Amino acid sequence: MGDRADAAWWRSAVIYEVYLRSFADSDGDGVGDIGGLRSRLGYLRDLGVDAVWITPWYPSPMADGGYDVSDYRDIDPRFGTLADADALVAEAHALGLRVIIDLVANHTSVEHPWFRAAVAAGPGGRERDRYFFRDGRDGGDRPPNDWISAFGGIAWTRVQEPDGSPGQWYLHLFAPEQPDLNWDDEGVRAEFDDVLRFWFDRGVDGFRVDAAPAMAKAPGLPDAGHGPGASFESTRWVDNPHWDVDAVHDVLRRWRAVGDGYPGERLFVTEAVVNGPVRLSRYVRPDEMHTTFNFDYLRCPWEPRALRTAITETLAAMESVGAPPTWVLSSHDETRHVTRFGRADTSGGAMGFDAAVPTDLALGRRRARAALLLTLALPGSAYLYQGEELGLPEVEDLPEEALQDPTWERSGRTVRGRDGCRVPLPWSGQQPPFGFSPDGVRPWLPQPPGWRALTAAAQEADPSSTLSLYRAALRQRRQLSCLREPGLSWADAGDGVLAFDRGPAFRCLVNFSDEAVDLAGEGEVLLSSQPGDRALPTDAAVWLRPARDPGR
Numbered sequence: 066m067g068d069r070a071d072a073a074w075w076r077s078a079v080i081y082e083v084y085l086r087s088f089a090d091s092d093g094d095g096v097g098d099i100g101g102l103r104s105r106l107g108y109l110r111d112l113g114v115d116a117v118w119i120t121p122w123y124p125s126p127m128a129d130g131g132y133d134v135s136d137y138r139d140i141d142p143r144f145g146t147l148a149d150a151d152a153l154v155a156e157a158h159a160l161g162l163r164v165i166i167d168l169v170a171n172h173t174s175v176e177h178p179w180f181r182a183a184v185a186a187g188p189g190g191r192e193r194d195r196y197f198f199r200d201g202r203d204g205g206d207r208p209p210n211d212w213i214s215a216f217g218g219i220a221w222t223r224v225q226e227p228d229g230s231p232g233q234w235y236l237h238l239f240a241p242e243q244p245d246l247n248w249d250d251e252g253v254r255a256e257f258d259d260v261l262r263f264w265f266d267r268g269v270d271g272f273r274v275d276a277a278p279a280m281a282k283a284p285g286l287p288d289a290g291h292g293p294g295a296s297f298e299s300t301r302w303v304d305n306p307h308w309d310v311d312a313v314h315d316v317l318r319r320w321r322a323v324g325d326g327y328p329g330e331r332l333f334v335t336e337a338v339v340n341g342p343v344r345l346s347r348y349v350r351p352d353e354m355h356t357t358f359n360f361d362y363l364r365c366p367w368e369p370r371a372l373r374t375a376i377t378e379t380l381a382a383m384e385s386v387g388a389p390p391t392w393v394l395s396s397h398d399e400t401r402h403v404t405r406f407g408r409a410d411t412s413g414g415a416m417g418f419d420a421a422v423p424t425d426l427a428l429g430r431r432r433a434r435a436a437l438l439l440t441l442a443l444p445g446s447a448y449l450y451q452g453e454e455l456g457l458p459e460v461e462d463l464p465e466e467a468l469q470d471p472t473w474e475r476s477g478r479t480v481r482g483r484d485g486c487r488v489p490l491p492w493s494g495q496q497p498p499f500g501f502s503p504d505g506v507r508p509w510l511p512q513p514p515g516w517r518a519l520t521a522a523a524q525e526a527d528p529s530s531t532l533s534l535y536r537a538a539l540r541q542r543r544q545l546s547c548l549r550e551p552g553l554s555w556a557d558a559g560d561g562v563l564a565f566d567r568g569p570a571f572r573c574l575v576n577f578s579d580e581a582v583d584l585a586g587e588g589e590v591l592l593s594s595q596p597g598d599r600a601l602p603t604d605a606a607v608w609l610r611p612a613r614d615p616g617r
Contacts, residue, residue, distance in 0.1 A: 075271075075332045075355050076389040077549040078115040078446045079539060080165065084397040085120050085144060086130065086509060087489040088451055090502040095509050097489065097501070099145035103153050105492075106160055108521070112454060113539030116163035118273050118334075120397060122150065123169075126176050128242035129471050130397075130487070132167075132275060133174035137260045147267075154268045163270035165332060170257055170316075171279040172243040180244050183235075187227050195253055196244050197236035198224075199286065208234055211288045212307050215239050215297040217475040220307070236286075238279050238307060240471040248280050248316055261323045271324075271332030271355075274317075277348065278337050281312035299338045300360070309339045317353040334358065334391070342382035349388035356391050356446055363393045364413030367406050367432050367604075369563045369577045373555070376443065380553070383445070389551070390445035394436055395453050401486050404459035406432035421461040421481070428604065430456050434534055434594035435575055435606035439563070441538050442573035442608060444551050449535075452490050455519050456531035459485040460510075467510055488512055493522035529596070537592055541608065547571045558582070569613065575606040588612040 089101025099122065109117060121131035124141045131141070140150050157164050173180055179195050186192040188200075199209040201223065208221035215238055222241040226232035236245045246253050261272070278299065283306035299308050317335070324331040333354040339345055341361070348357045365375045383390045394402045405413055407429025408422055433456065440447055463484055465473075470482025489508040492500030497512040499520055517523065524530035542548050547568040558564035561578025571591075576582045581600040584590065588611040595605035 072330055074115065074163070074330055075334075075446060076551075077444075078163075079113070079441070079542065080116045080118050080446065080448050081109055081112070081114040082118045082396060082448060082450045083120065084451055084487055085122055087487050087501075089490065089492070090498075090506070090508070093503045093506050094143070095498075095502050095506050096143050098143065099140070099149040099153050103149075103156055106153075106157055106162065110160045110162060112536060113543060114162070114449065116165055116270065116332075117157065118165040118448070119167065121167045121169055121275075126174055126242065128174070129240050130469070132169050133172070133176075133240065133243045134169050135174040135176040135178075137257075138263050151267060158268070163332075164268075165271040165273055165334070166264060166269050167275055168257075168260070168272040169275045170246065171276045172237065172239060172245045175242050175244060184224055185227060188233055193233075195247055195250050197247055197282070197286070198233045199236070201234050205231065205233075209236075210286055211291045212236070212238070212286075213289075213291050213295055213297055214475070216472045217297075217480070236282075239276070240475070242471075245279070245282075248312070254316065254319065258319070258323055261320060265324070265327050265331060270329065271334065272320075274320075274333060274335045274354065277317070277335040277354075277357075278309040278313060278339055279307070280316055281310035282307050283310055300340055303340055309337075309344060314347065314350075314353060317348065321353055332356070342378045346382040346386045346388065349383065350386045356389060358393055358396075358448070359391050360393075363396070363399060367411040367436070367577070369561060369575070372439070373563060380444070384551075390443070391448060392440045392443050392445060393448045393450075394433070394440060395450040395486065396448070397450065397487055398483055399486065401450075401453065401457060401459040402436065403429045403433045403453075403456055404461070405429070406436065407458075421459075421485075424458070424461075426458050429458065430531070431595065431604045434531060435604055437535065437538060438592065438594050438606035438608060439573060439575050441542050442548065442565075442567065442571075444548075444553055444567070450486075454532050454535040455491070455521060455524060457488075457490075457516070457519060460488045460513055461485055462513075463488070463510065469510075484510060491516040491520040493520050534592075534594065538608075541592055545571060566611070570610055572609045572611045573606065574601060574609065576601045576603050579603055584609075586612060 086097045088097040089105050090097050091100030122140050122144045123134045124136040124139050125131045125133050140147055154164050183192040183196055201207050208219050212220040214220045220238050221234040223234045224232050237243050238245055287306050289306050302308055335348045335354045335357040337348045337357050338360050348354050361375045365371050379390045404424050407424040407426050468484050470484050472480050472482035488510045489501040494500050495517050498508050501508055524532035553565045553567055556564040556566055563575040566572050581602050584599045588609045591608040593607040595602050601607050
C-alpha cells in the first residue's frame with residue numbers, strides 16, 4: 066500500500082483477528098486456510114475493518130494450534146503456500162485492508178532445526194545456548210527451579226542425551242513442545258531481525274508479538290517462589306524472574322528499529338498480560354511497540370464502576386507514553402464475551418480457562434451488543450475476534466474426543482481450555498459445516514446445529530441482527546471524525562449509567578441499571594444496540610448527537 070496520507074493509521078484502527086484454522090476452508094480438508102480467507106476478504110471490507118491480524122500460518126506440528134513454529138519463513142501446507150500468502154497480501158491491499166501476522170518469538174517447536182540440533186549436541190554444545198538447557202537438582206532428577214507453565218505443571222522437561230542417558234532439562238513456559246528461546250543469545254536476535262525483514266519485504270503491514278513478557282528471564286534463573294499447584298497468574302506478579310523482566314524491552318526496541326526502516330507505518334502490537342496498565346505502558350514507549358492488547362478491559366466484569374476504572378487507568382497510562390489504547394472483548398485465547406456476559410460472574414478467567422457455568426445467552430448477547438458500542442466509542446484502536454460480529458457464543462459442550470488445546474492433557478483432563486472459542490465460523494446453510502467447508506466435510510472442531518440462525522447469510526438481510534449492528538457501528542465510526550481523536554470526558558447520567566463525550570457532537574450512554582433511561586431531550590440517536598422508543602433499556606447502549614443549549 067506504500068505511504069498513505071493517513072499516517073499512524075494504527076492509532077484509531079479497527080483490526081479483525083482471523084484464527085486461520087477456523088475462518089474458511091477452501092480445499093475441503095476441514096481446516097481453514099489462506100484460500101478461504103482470500104475468498105472472504107470482501108466480507109471483511111464490507112464489515113468495515115481496517116486490517117486483519119492472522120494467527121500463525123507457519124509450518125508447525127500443531128501442538129498448540131500453530132504457536133509451535135518449525136520454520137518462520139514458510140507457510141504450513143495445510144494453509145497454503147508462500148505464493149498464496151503473497152496473493153492474499155496483494156488482494157487485501159487492493160481492498161484497502163492491511164495485513165498483520167503473528168510473530169511467535171518466545172519459543173519454537175521441538176521440531177525446529179535449532180532444537181533438534183541442540184538435543185543432538187549434548188551438554189555443553191553451542192547449539193544449546195539458543196535455548197535454556199540446565200542440569201537438574203538433586204543429581205539431575207529434579208527440575209532446575211520452580212518455574213511453572215502457562216498450560217499447567219512445571220516448566221521443565223528432561224531430555225534423553227545422545228548416549229541414551231537421562232540428561233539436562235529444557236525450559237518451556239508453555240507446552241513441552243514449545244521450548245523457550247534464549248534472547249540473550251545474539252544469534253537468536255539476529256535470526257529474528259531477518260525473519261521480520263523477510264515478511265516486511267513481502268508486504269505485510271505489521272506483527273502481533275505473542276507472549277512478549279516471556280522473552281526475557283532473570284540472570285541465573287532463580288526460583289520464583291511458586292508453591293505446589295500454583296497458577297500462572299501473570300496479572301498479579303511483581304518482580305517475577307520469568308515474566309515481564311526488564312531486558313525484554315531491549316528486544317522490542319531492536320525490532321522497532323527494523324520496522325521503522327520500512328515505509329508505510331508498519332505496526333507492532335504486543336500480547337503482554339502483565340500487572341496493570343502502568344506496567345503495560347512500558348511496552349509502548351516511543352521507541353518500542355506501537356500498541357498493546359488491553360487485558361484489564363477484556364476481562365473486566367459488566368459493571369459500570371469497574372469498566373470506568375479500567376478505561377480511566379488505561380487512558381492515563383497510555384497517555385503518559387504517548388501511545389493509543391486498545392480495546393478488546395474476545396480473542397482465540399478467551400471465553401467469547403457473549404457467554405461471559407450471560408453469567409453471574411461476568412469477569413474473564415485467565416486465557417479463557419474459566420470453568421463452564423450456567424449462562425443466559427439472551428442476556429449475554431444483549432450485553433455484548435451494548436459492549437460493542439461502548440468499545441467502538443472509546444479513543445484508540447479496537448480488535449474484533451472473528452465471529453463476534455455474528456454474536457457467536459462459546460461452545461461449552463464439545464465432545465472430549467474433539468478437544469485439542471494442550472491444557473486439556475496438561476491438566477489431567479480437568480480444564481477444557483480454549484477450543485470452545487475456536488469452533489469454525491458458520492457462513493451459510495441449515496446444517497454443519499455451514500459453508501465453512503464444502504458440504505459433507507467435517508470441520509476440525511464440530512459446530513453446534515443451533516448455529517443455523519447465526520450464519521452470516523441468515524443475518525445479512527436482517528437489520529436487527531448483530532452483523533448489521535457491527536456494520537452500522539463501524540460505518541459510523543469511520544464517518545465520525547471525533548471518534549478518531551484522542552481523549553474523552555465523562556458525563557453524569559445518573560446511577561448505573563456510564564456516559565462520556567467525544568467532543569461536543571457525540572455522547573455514548575450505556576445503561577447498567579434495572580430501569581430504562583429516558584432519552585427525551587438528550588439529542589439525536591445515531592445508533593442503539595437495542596432500537597426502540599425514546600428510552601434506553603437496561604443492558605443497552607446508544608450513540609447520541611447531544612442536544613446543546615445555544616445559551617451555554
